[in-house]
Amino acid sequence: MMARTTALARATALAGATGRGTAGFLGFLGRFAGFAGQVCLSIRPPFQWRELGTQLVVIGWMSLPVVALTALFTGAALALQIHAGSARFNAEFAVPSITAIGMVRELGPVLGGLMVAARVASSIAAEIGTMKVSEQIDALRMQALDPVQFLAVPRVLAALLAMPVLVAAGNALGIMGGYGVGVARLGFDGPTYLRNTLEYLEFWDVASGLIKGAVFGALVALAGTFHGLRARGGAQGVGAATKSAVVMASVMILAANYLLTELFFSA
Amino acid sequence: MISAQDLHKSFGAKTVLRGVSLTVAPGESLVVIGGSGTGKSVLLKCLLGLEPPDRGQVDIAGLKQPRPHELAAHVGMLFQGAALFDSLPVWQNVAFRLLRGRHRMPRGAARELAVEKLARVGLGPEVADLFPAELSGGMQKRVGLARAIVGNPPILFFDEPTAGLDPVMAGRINRLIRSVVSEAGATAMTITHDMRTLSDVADKVAMLRDGRIHWQGSRDEALTSRDPILHEFVTGGAETGET
Numbered sequence: 001m002m003a004r005t006t007a008l009a010r011a012t013a014l015a016g017a018t019g020r021g022t023a024g025f026l027g028f029l030g031r032f033a034g035f036a037g038q039v040c041l042s043i044r045p046p047f048q049w050r051e052l053g054t055q056l057v058v059i060g061w062m063s064l065p066v067v068a069l070t071a072l073f074t075g076a077a078l079a080l081q082i083h084a085g086s087a088r089f090n091a092e093f094a095v096p097s098i099t100a101i102g103m104v105r106e107l108g109p110v111l112g113g114l115m116v117a118a119r120v121a122s123s124i125a126a127e128i129g130t131m132k133v134s135e136q137i138d139a140l141r142m143q144a145l146d147p148v149q150f151l152a153v154p155r156v157l158a159a160l161l162a163m164p165v166l167v168a169a170g171n172a173l174g175i176m177g178g179y180g181v182g183v184a185r186l187g188f189d190g191p192t193y194l195r196n197t198l199e200y201l202e203f204w205d206v207a208s209g210l211i212k213g214a215v216f217g218a219l220v221a222l223a224g225t226f227h228g229l230r231a232r233g234g235a236q237g238v239g240a241a242t243k244s245a246v247v248m249a250s251v252m253i254l255a256a257n258y259l260l261t262e263l264f265f266s267a
Numbered sequence: 268m269i270s271a272q273d274l275h276k277s278f279g280a281k282t283v284l285r286g287v288s289l290t291v292a293p294g295e296s297l298v299v300i301g302g303s304g305t306g307k308s309v310l311l312k313c314l315l316g317l318e319p320p321d322r323g324q325v326d327i328a329g330l331k332q333p334r335p336h337e338l339a340a341h342v343g344m345l346f347q348g349a350a351l352f353d354s355l356p357v358w359q360n361v362a363f364r365l366l367r368g369r370h371r372m373p374r375g376a377a378r379e380l381a382v383e384k385l386a387r388v389g390l391g392p393e394v395a396d397l398f399p400a401e402l403s404g405g406m407q408k409r410v411g412l413a414r415a416i417v418g419n420p421p422i423l424f425f426d427e428p429t430a431g432l433d434p435v436m437a438g439r440i441n442r443l444i445r446s447v448v449s450e451a452g453a454t455a456m457t458i459t460h461d462m463r464t465l466s467d468v469a470d471k472v473a474m475l476r477d478g479r480i481h482w483q484g485s486r487d488e489a490l491t492s493r494d495p496i497l498h499e500f501v502t503g504g505a506e507t508g509e510t
């Protein structure tokens with residue numbers, strides 16, 4: 001009897017905690033959505049052109065090596081895997097096109113997005129979080145500058161504009177990786193590999209991946225600025241904000257990727 | 268004018284302000300004292316709209332419940348931690364408000380004005396191109412002060428302007444604040460633990476304790492008051508014989 005009541009009490013407590021957790025999570029998502037809306041409404045003059053330029057370099061240009069390397073190795077591994085799979089159906093001829101499709105539709109944007117999340121969401125959250133806990137955000141507000149307009153908007157726009165370019169570069173490198181493996185290890189003839197790649201690749205395959213990239217870029221910068229502006233309580237608070245930003249950006253990229261794939265490609 | 272009526276502020280379960288009311292008349296200098304952690308900085312942030320008060324009214328320069336951006340044109344603020352923008356060199360920190368907005372100045376003129384304000388807080392032109400991280404704490408504080416007074420705002424808030432300064436420099440900063448108030452006619456509210464600031468800068472004094480204004484009056488009354496708590500604060504407990 002005792003045991004059952006405690007078990008029941010525990011279960012109730014757990015359900016309560018889960019319920020509160022869920023409510024907390026929904027409230028949190030609501031606040032994030034509100035923040036995203038606020039960022040959109042803050043895209044108005046005066047524009048911070050200089051800051052936008054800086055952020056394009058910091059977020060876009062400086063992420064290029066890591067995104068390119070990620071794509072190169074992924075494309076190479078993908079070609080090997082698809083070869084192994086397609087050999088079971090005697091369909092090795094499909095390796096170039098399926099590698100390319102897998103790369104431009106999925107792995108280019110998703111892995112590129114995750115790498116940018118690790119690099120950019122963290123640095124944005126740490127930078128803005130430090131400004132928050134050292135009262136620099138308050139000082140900005142006292143100078144009539146809205147931190148959302150002044151800090152968040154240029155970062156979100158820069159990430160949104162830079163990510164499709166990064167994804168495009170990653171796609172090219174990924175296909176090159178597949179090509180290298182195809183020619184060097186799988187016995188493909190170079191020109192044939194490239195012709196197969198291009199012939200079966202459709203406009204929408206590429207465009208959908210670039211759109212995904214833009215969405216992921218915006219999510220990364222939104223997560224970074226959102227958590228940075230909510231940081232509290234010194235170095236520890238900045239650390240917590242940084243971690244939350246990366247986790248949130250990564251999970252949102254994967255969730256958004258599924259939703260966008262449904263939207264673009266479900267019959 | 269700066270006025271607050273019945274301000275309340277809590278952070279979660281922690282109540283910091285329990286009904287603070289005060290008024291600073293135009294051209295007057297109020298010094299706020301009180302123990303560490305009694306909510307002096309929080310009071311300032313509530314006045315400026317940086318922290319929303321839970322209850323109560325604020326009126327600054329005729330603006331009711333002002334938002335920070337509405338105050339920007341009227342108010343200069345020195346933060347307790349200086350709060351310099353660490354991505355900008357010192358002179359751009361000082362000239363920040365001159366370089367932006369509809370009435371922005373040419374960079375050369377803004378820089379000249381910044382260097383002039385730096386001189387007033389005892390910093391030479393050689394610091395103008397340094398970054399905040401290259402300065403000592405006391406130097407950062409003085410840059411923050413220069414940033415607060417640039418553009419001659421009619422209302423000034425200083426959160427511990429002399430903390431971290433040597434006595435000579437502290438005296439100089441006190442005289443600067445005094446002259447900004449008496450010559451330019453600014454209204455000022457200064458938070459301090461420094462009794463020299465109190466005697467040099469204050470027209471009026473208010474003491475914050477337990478989330479309320481425990482005492483307020485003129486400077487001379489404050490210095491001679493027999494209120495035991497205020498007296499202990501002003502004399503540093505020297506005459507009460509406590510250890």
Ligand SMILES: Nc1ncnc2c1ncn2[C@@H]1O[C@H](COP(=O)(O)OP(=O)(O)OP(=O)(O)O)[C@@H](O)[C@H]1O
Nearest residue numbers: 278281283301302303304305306307308309310347
């Ligand atoms: N953002 C915040 N969240 C939670 N508590 C806070 C916050 N800001 C201040 N407090 C609390 O409010 C109280 C008053 O803080 P405040 O900074 O106003 O003290 P103070 O009077 O300025 O002290 P000092 O003279 O040391 O600067 C402190 O106990 C502090 O812990």
Ligand SMILES: [Mg+2]
Nearest residue numbers: 307308309347
């Ligand atoms: Mg304080």
